[in-house]
Amino acid sequence: MLPHDATSYDDLSGRFRWEIPDRFNIGVAICDDWAAREPNREALVFSDEDGSATSYTYGDLRRLSNQLANLLTARGVQPGDRIGVLMPQRPETAFAHIAALKLGAITIPLFTLFGEEALEYRLKDSGAKAVITDASGAAKLAAIRDRLPELTTVLCADEDVPGAESLHHHMAGHEGTFHPFDTGPDDPAIIIYTSGTTGQPKGALHGHRVLLGHLPGVEMSHDLLGQPGDRIWTPADWAWIGGLLDVLMPALFLGVPVVACRFRKFTAEAAFQLLQDQKIRNTFLPPTALKMMRQVEAPENRWQFTLRSVASGGETLGAELIDWGRRTFGLTINEFYGQTECNMIVSSCARLMEARPGIMGRPVPGHDVSVVSDTGEELPAGSLGNIAVKRPDPVMFLNYWNNMEATEKKFAGDWLLTGDTGIKDDTGWIRFVGRDDDVITSSGYRIGPGEIEDCLIKHPAVAMAGVVGKPDSQRTEIVKAYIVLKSGIEPTDKLAGEIADFVKTRLAAHEYPREVAFVDALPLTTTGKVIRRELRARAEQEE
Helix, strand or coil, X not given: CCCCCCCCHHHHHHXXXXXXXCCCCHHHHHHHHHHHHCCCCEEEEEECCCCCEEEEEHHHHHHHHHHHHHHHHHCCCCXXXXXEEECCCCHHHHHHHHHHHHCCCEEEECXXXXXXXXXXXHHHXXXXXXXXXXXXXXXXXXXXXXXXXCCCEEEECCCCECCEEEHHHHHCCCCCCCCCCCCCCCCEEEEEXXXXXXXXXXXXXXXXXXXXXXXXXXXXXXXXXXXXXXXXXXXXXXXXXHHHHHHHHHHHHHCCCEEEECCCCCCHHHHHHHHHHCCCCXXXXXXXXXXXXXXXXXXXXXXXXXXXXXXXXXXCXXXXXXXXXXXXXXXXXXXXXXXXXXXXXXXXXXXXXXXXCCCCEEECXXXXXXXXXXXXXXXXXXXXXXXXXXXXXXXXXXXXXCCHHHHHHCEECCEEEEEEEEEECCCCCEEEEEECCCCEEECCEXXXXXXXXXXXXXXXXXXXXXXXXXXXXXXXXXEEEEEEECCCCCCCHHHHHHHHHHHHHHCECCCCCCEEEECCCCCECCCCCECHHHHHHHHHHCC
């Protein structure tokens, strides 16, 4: 943990040292350790849209996760097996991860927005043995179950539905005690699928140490999280690394109550109301959420806030959003930076240093972050290059699941290349400049065009497809598809809508192309690859 009495960034960084124990299990650390000391300490609050709230103690989470761990063991799940968790923010999502990790299994967070094709790929690629889901997820799984021979158990947190069993009914028959599997910090814990620029998504495999690696960045971005009275919430889905490892797990580790809310649809007014009603002290608000909330006139006159820290990440905030945050919440929004493979490595911290709008921050203590050349040489201050992180680093992924070739390509020597370009000044501040890949940032999600293009060409009318991000004031970017139709098929608005829906139902609601343009040809390399930078330039000119 960071020294909470630090008086400056240099003091904070100079006094920090990693403490990685020989044996470590995330499930034990975020649940059982606290339950042993303070079983009645509040851990999780589930707030429904009707304003009702249910509180869970660490003792509750220990009992529920132990029952589930025993149930999974009875179903043949063993250490090293993969378990999918396909649910929104709700208590079952939290204790499902805890149970699987205590069992020594590997969890796979899955977006509820995923369609059948996206789920099938991830579950098949990982060889998942069990999935814990809700009624909506169970229905999607039922349609693809016959294509997933390794998936033997589906448990539904809502009710018995076709192809799934009642989670709570079957848990009730199991003991509330469980002896956790003995894991080390480098033992596999979580696979988070990250969108790439070509082909299908890659599974970033993290060890149990990933939680410890996140702590300094989480603490720093919340002005030293873990102060008396802290209470945290984020609208970010717990299937995203930003919700799971930037909020839920670190907060539980630090003893900070986590508020969960299942918004049917996120609105700025509902977010402000929740901040007030639940007396939230700390929140991670992705830039898209901030932009939506900024559209509400004078929220400080309508709601009462008790916020101590607001963090944001996913894209650089400008001076306008920083100023809005000061007017609305009376504090400075802290920016942070990272990616699925190596997260929370750069941050600002208003408690210790002045914000610099347009500049992400400084390296989080414990992380060696620099700007390097394509071959891994550190560049002089002020030079444009690759934002990179030096290994070994506790927050860094172990490898891509079953893909060592892609793992090796991620590194230049001992430097992990983030795929983003930036400039580092002589005092360590890092400015994000742009991506040198084609990942699309839309509403806080990082979306790989390759998976969408693969889906598009399965449509019977599509011959070729190129997908890029088009600048958008609300979402940062929207997904835009350029389509070459098969011979004899006429381009129509109706067909464009059908193609967009084709992706929406097969991949995810946040990945479908919001704009479809029909073209005679796509710009291609000599080897037949789409030149996306030319399509991006075209999309930018269309604004």
